[in-house]
Amino acid sequence: MLNVNNVRLSDSVTQGFDHGFAAGEMTVVLGGNQSGKTNLCRLLAGLPTQAAGEVWHGEQEWTALSPQKRSVAVVFQAFVNYPNWTVAQNIASPLLAQRVDDHERKRTVASLARTLGIDGLLERLPSELSGGQQQRLAIARALAQRADVLVLDEPLVNLDYKLREALVLELKTLLAETGATVIYTSTDPRDAFALGDQVMLLHEQCRVQAGTPLALYREPISLAAAHLMSDPGVNLLPGANRDSDKGCLAIRPEHVLLPGEADQTFADAKVFDMQVDSVERSGDETFVHGRVISNDNTTNEQHWVVRRPGMHSVSVGEMLALRLRGEDILNLALN
Amino acid sequence: MARIRLQEIAFTYPGASEPTLQPISLDIQDGEAFSLLGASGAGKTTLLNLLSGILPPTQGRIFFDDVDVTELPGRDRHLAQVFQFPVLYQSMSVAQNLAFSLTTRGSTLNREAIDKRVSAIAKELNIESILKRSANAISLFEKQLVAIGRALVRPDVSVVLLDEPLTAVEPSIKWRLRRTLKHVQDELGVTMIYVTHDQTEALTFAERVSVLADGQILQTGTPEAVYQNPAHQFVGHFLGSPGMNFLPSNAFPQPLQRSFAAGGAPETLGCRPVCAGSAAPSAVLLSGIVETQRVLGTAQGRVVSMYGLRCGAAQVFVRSPASFACGDEVGIALQRWVGFREFLRVGSNGAE
Numbered sequence: 001m002l003n004v005n006n007v008r009l010s011d012s013v014t015q016g017f018d019h020g021f022a023a024g025e026m027t028v029v030l031g032g033n034q035s036g037k038t039n040l041c042r043l044l045a046g047l048p049t050q051a052a053g054e055v056w057h058g059e060q061e062w063t064a065l066s067p068q069k070r071s072v073a074v075v076f077q078a079f080v081n082y083p084n085w086t087v088a089q090n091i092a093s094p095l096l097a098q099r100v101d102d103h104e105r106k107r108t109v110a111s112l113a114r115t116l117g118i119d120g121l122l123e124r125l126p127s128e129l130s131g132g133q134q135q136r137l138a139i140a141r142a143l144a145q146r147a148d149v150l151v152l153d154e155p156l157v158n159l160d161y162k163l164r165e166a167l168v169l170e171l172k173t174l175l176a177e178t179g180a181t182v183i184y185t186s187t188d189p190r191d192a193f194a195l196g197d198q199v200m201l202l203h204e205q206c207r208v209q210a211g212t213p214l215a216l217y218r219e220p221i222s223l224a225a226a227h228l229m230s231d232p233g234v235n236l237l238p239g240a241n242r243d244s245d246k247g248c249l250a251i252r253p254e255h256v257l258l259p260g261e262a263d264q265t266f267a268d269a270k271v272f273d274m275q276v277d278s279v280e281r282s283g284d285e286t287f288v289h290g291r292v293i294s295n296d297n298t299t300n301e302q303h304w305v306v307r308r309p310g311m312h313s314v315s316v317g318e319m320l321a322l323r324l325r326g327e328d329i330l331n332l333a334l335n
Numbered sequence: 336m337a338r339i340r341l342q343e344i345a346f347t348y349p350g351a352s353e354p355t356l357q358p359i360s361l362d363i364q365d366g367e368a369f370s371l372l373g374a375s376g377a378g379k380t381t382l383l384n385l386l387s388g389i390l391p392p393t394q395g396r397i398f399f400d401d402v403d404v405t406e407l408p409g410r411d412r413h414l415a416q417v418f419q420f421p422v423l424y425q426s427m428s429v430a431q432n433l434a435f436s437l438t439t440r441g442s443t444l445n446r447e448a449i450d451k452r453v454s455a456i457a458k459e460l461n462i463e464s465i466l467k468r469s470a471n472a473i474s475l476f477e478k479q480l481v482a483i484g485r486a487l488v489r490p491d492v493s494v495v496l497l498d499e500p501l502t503a504v505e506p507s508i509k510w511r512l513r514r515t516l517k518h519v520q521d522e523l524g525v526t527m528i529y530v531t532h533d534q535t536e537a538l539t540f541a542e543r544v545s546v547l548a549d550g551q552i553l554q555t556g557t558p559e560a561v562y563q564n565p566a567h568q569f570v571g572h573f574l575g576s577p578g579m580n581f582l583p584s585n586a587f588p589q590p591l592q593r594s595f596a597a598g599g600a601p602e603t604l605g606c607r608p609v610c611a612g613s614a615a616p617s618a619v620l621l622s623g624i625v626e627t628q629r630v631l632g633t634a635q636g637r638v639v640s641m642y643g644l645r646c647g648a649a650q651v652f653v654r655s656p657a658s659f660a661c662g663d664e665v666g667i668a669l670q671r672w673v674g675f676r677e678f679l680r681v682g683s684n685g686a687e
Binding site for chain 1: 374375376475504505506507508510513514517518532533534535538539558559562563573574575576577578607608609627629630631632633634635636638654
């Protein structure tokens with residue numbers, strides 16, 4: 001178990017939080033830009049940071065230990081490799097430091113290079129690799145450390161979309177096989193589902209919620225938590241209460257049905273009228289944007305997005321009667 | 336604004352044995368929202384550099400409206416560019432940033448006309464309230480809006496080139512920026528060329544998309560056309576998340592094989608994960624073993640997953656609200672397919 005106690009991710013935060021990362025599990029830390037993700041990573045790794053708090057690895061306190069004395073490996077967003085060492089030398093570098101013998105070193109380099117699909121490039125320099133290959137190399141080097149804790153700070157964000165999609169699938173299996181406790185940061189809720197045994201949500205340098213991806217998706221405790229696990233963000237119900245005592249009501253974009261969607265009838269359906277502002281089609285999905293006005297004569301207007309699988313023909317300016325299931329409505333705290 | 340025409344444009348770096356860009360012809364309409372989609376190394380940036388005059392083409396001509404601009408230096412082509420990271424003068428206010436290009440280049444506009452132009456663009460982008468603020472005191476979202484505003488402010492701009500403008504921003508901001516971009520494009524009728532590796536970006540932004548790979552355009556068409564009827568297997572793979580499933584056609588039952596046209600059967604059938612998932616009585620069935628499961632969310636309280644199935648040598652992704660475990664054998668209904676031979680589309684069972 002990797003525990004952090006009384007963590008404040010920046011100077012401006014007054015209330016600290018505690019968190020336990022279960023040994024051998026993968027935790028996706030999800031948060032927007034400036035949410036404190038990188039500060040948390042640096043705190044765990046022992047690198048200089050604004051974040052403060054205790055770090056315990058099992059019974060061993062890491063708080064005052066230098067990065068070299070912790071069993072931790074880090075992969076950053078930018079590809080960091082030794083520029084004048086070959087791929088093979090880069091992967092071997094942590095093994096040299098650990099004084100692993102020649103035979104074992106060669107065996108590990110070959111096996112890691114094969115796993116990450118860079119075994120054909122062992123004699124090349126990092127500058128002769130593509131972005132995707134450089135980041136695979138950085139991951140291979142981190143794995144070669146055989147650290148108990150592996151911290152990956154948005155490792156795929158600089159890669160092409162399609163490559164990222166393929167690597168995320170590979171990483172899931174690869175990282176599970178290492179048995180390490182993995183902390184993986186991202187802004188994309190899809191990563192939480194694809195990779196996370198557990199998910200921690202960060203908003204404005206505070207931990208807002210933690211749990212399994214499905215639990216956070218089904219029962220977000222606050223508006224910020226609901227937005228973080230939704231892309232696009234959740235829709236607020238118009239006319240509903242929105243004060244700090246009662247919180248607010250919201251619905252996920254994929255839980256709103258367009259008129260005429262077949263075999264999607266349910267007893268407790270709520271109907272909202274939306275005027276369509278714009279329609280986006282990604283091929284896989286259709287996103288309909290518009291303004292919803294409540295039936296109860298209030299002036300409270302909300303911008304909504306409806307997210308449906310497949311291609312739907314909807315025109316701008318059209319008035320749609322949207323249906324949603326009472327059970328899918330989220331009751332959220334505002335802070 | 337201008338119509339942009341590329342006539343058999345090609346480019347080979349001096350000394351290189353292989354061309355970076357094969358001969359490409361494109362006709363982008365005045366006021367069109369156009370997108371160039373491809374992975375890194377596909378030739379997107381080279382094509383942009385040819386358009387903006389940074390590189391001279393090895394062969395071919397470039398026309399802006401009916402003017403041949405092939406030999407024209409970049410600064411005389413009146414292009415505007417927006418980059419991945421907003422490029423602003425940090426020491427100036429937002430208004431000064433917007434006005435900057437109108438006060439240089441021997442601009443003939445007087446103070447009053449400049450102010451008018453700046454406030455019109457600010458209104459369109461909904462950034463009027465921050466005009467007086469310093470450019471380093473605004474959010475990343477606002478910075479990128481100002482960068483877009485700077486590109487649009489010059490009345491003589493022929494085309495706006497957007498180079499991965501949304502890659503660096505978080506998802507919530509991405510949606511707002513893209514909608515603002517679309518809105519401005521519609522309102523002002525600006526010709527925009529949007530370069531990206533992200534298929535969702537390309538398909539949602541553009542009226543037409545060109546898919547590039549290895550220095551060639553594999554297909555140009557509306558988002559619906561390139562998604563539903565990919566001309567090349569790569570296009571089917573590259574669009575969609577996950578991409579199109581491909582199966583050897585002999586994996587399918589006899590009745591389907593008999594339905595192939597006399598012109599010759601396709602070697603490979605492609606189907607989308609969404610098409611494959613839903614069952615219908617008339618659909619062709621085959622089966623696979625569940626290997627992977629990724630949760631997507633819920634629909635009517637049931638968990639919806641993307642399942643990875645093993646069908647012989649092929650891996651097939653299927654989206655389903657049913658609950659399967661790894662190792663289960665699952666029937667797949669195939670309602671719509673596209674046939675390929677030697678990677679090229681030879682037919683489909685749906686509307687073309």
